[in-house]
């Protein structure tokens with residue numbers, strides 16, 4: 299089988315496509331023949347050495363969909379390994395698929411049975427492959443941790459991000475009002491076309507955070523950019539509101555503590571999600587017939603270009619990899 303392997307750090311250019319033997323399944327595993335995978339920011343971070351516990355060589359990729367070899371069923375993979383028994387927090391030793399355990403950028407994968415779920419019936423395999431890591435992270439951040447509700451207003455910072463595109467879709471499906479920010483007017487136009495009611499460009503408009511005050515009061519902000527996006531989100535939410543962070547793409551953040559305590563805010567951290575979150579996310583996506591926002595589908599032979607496209611934040615939504623080309 300073909301696999302996208304990383305042997306040493308060096309950014310996307312260090313990736314290699316190699317021929318390997320099919321993976322060997324343990325008693326707890328099943329073999330899945332993958333048809334599509336998708337990229338996440340962590341894949342790029344790993345190539346740059348910006349991720350904890352890097353062990354190489356490894357096959358990258360957390361997202362995948364394909365066919366279960368023993369049953370012929372169309373399946374999607376939950377990339378959260380060894381979450382543990384506590385729904386509130388993952389156990390020590392929990393891992394994300396795709397380094398150190400070999401991931402989904404390959405023609406086949408050996409994966410624990412409990413991480414394999416039936417593909418939502420309304421999705422094609424490329425759409426299903428775009429769903430797992432970002433959909434899971436978005437679901438837990440917005441709904442399990444953020445407790446978003448119908449009628450609330452949700453601020454989604456950096457709408458071009460793969461996870462944030464799901465946060466917006468899920469919030470709209472719940473019946474919330476969405477305020478989306480982005481560095482790109484084209485991405486904001488896309489967000490409006492998908493249903494976002496208010497949009498703000500944080501790059502071209504230096505007063506973007508002041509403009510938030512002219513919009514409906516923000517009940518919940520969901521951020522993964524960190525830096526100014528996170529600190530401004532804390533300033534922007536209404537008294538008694540919530541702010542969820544699941545990432546820090548730009549940097550650490552200088553938070554005005556006065557805003558936190560004077561407004562009685564809940565600041566909530568979230569990462570990936572439990573098996574329950576994954577099951578609930580799939581059910582939510584099926585119930586609302588949601589389809590992931592796909593930016594582009596790259597053939598696996600152009601994997602380095604796909605990683606560079608993600609690294610440059612050129613995408614709007616998920617970057618999918620066709621493993622058959």
Ligand SMILES: NC(=O)c1ccc[n+]([C@@H]2O[C@H](COP(=O)([O-])OP(=O)(O)OC[C@H]3O[C@@H](n4cnc5c(N)ncnc54)[C@H](OP(=O)(O)O)[C@@H]3O)[C@@H](O)[C@H]2O)c1
Nearest residue numbers: 339456457458459460461480481522523527545547569570
């Ligand atoms: N904790 C977890 O379990 C978990 C899971 C998934 C992801 N993450 C983390 O979450 C982050 C996003 O992941 P992803 O895969 O969705 O990444 P991605 O698709 O590469 O998204 C990056 C987006 O961040 C936005 N951004 C960058 N600088 C910004 C700023 N100053 N203000 C507002 N937005 C800004 C940009 O949005 P625009 O292009 O619209 O400007 C960019 O498109 C990463 O740091 C990742 O490591 C964590």
